[in-house]
Amino acid sequence: MPVESNSGQFNFRKASAEQNALDKGILTDAANLSNQAWDTASKANTERKQAASSEPSSTWLQLGGISHHLDRSRNFNEQNWGIGIEHKLSKDNAFAIGEDSSIAIGQYRNSIRQTSHYALYQWKPLHVGPVDVGVMAGFVDGYRLNNGRPVPLALPMASIEGRNLGVNIMCLPKMKDVSAVCAMQFKVRY
Secondary structure, X not given: OOEEOOOOOEEHHHHHHHHHHHHHHHHHHHHHHHHHHHHHHHHHHXXXXXXXHHOOOOEEEEEEEEEEEOOOOOOXXXXXXXXXXXXXXXXXXXXXXXXXXXXXXXXXXXXXXXXXXXXXXXXXXXXXXXXXXXXXXXXXXXXXHHHHOOEXXXXXXXXXXXXXXXXXXXXXXXXXXXXXXXXXXXXXXX
């Protein structure tokens, strides 16, 4: 934009310098706004990552456990070590019943010294202090029921979970040649 000088003539150099300064100011303002938006997005991303890293994993490594049989006259195996995976389902999962559902698969050395495999669905909607209470349902094999083939089961259960360590507690009624038993399964957050 030309600027008139004192002599009445247009000073194109001065006008060009003023336009450049104006353009530079606009560009500087745009750059500042862009940097602010970038800083805000970067800060939000960092906060999201920190929140995600502070949230515990929803997957547990199950390590088998110990049991106590009510029939003490027989020599049941009460060190039931094994390995499995337990995964908490997100509430958006089609198989989840709310936020308190998980699935588990694994194997362990059972009370009659056979290898058992299990596939379970766990639902623990009751929360009493640090204890989550509910039911598990699924299949287990390795017992003398159904000739060792998988049998359905549904049992009450409870869990106590810390940040990295937890236990599942369950009790089973007497089944054929196995006495009533209460068991504790140990788990580590994976």
